[in-house]
Amino acid sequence: MRGQVPMVCDDTDIALLALLQQDGRATYQELADRVRLSRTAARARVQ
Numbered sequence: 001m002r003g004q005v006p007m008v009c010d011d012t013d014i015a016l017l018a019l020l021q022q023d024g025r026a027t028y029q030e031l032a033d034r035v036r037l038s039r040t041a042a043r044a045r046v047q
Contacts, residue, residue, distance in 0.1 A: 012037065016045055 009017075015035045019026060032042035 013045055016042065020046070 012035050016031055019031055019034055023030075028039045028043045028046065031037075031046065032039045035042065037045070
């Protein structure tokens with residue numbers, strides 16, 4: 001792992017992953033509404 005920063009997932013990240021597993025075609029806005037984030041924040045976490 002030289003030069004890499006380990007990724008840490010919080011509860012919101014886990015919720016986003018669960019939603020995407022249920023519906024991989026959900027829009028960023030739909031995901032954001034479900035986890036109470038802005039569309040921009042949800043998009044950044046998914047990417």
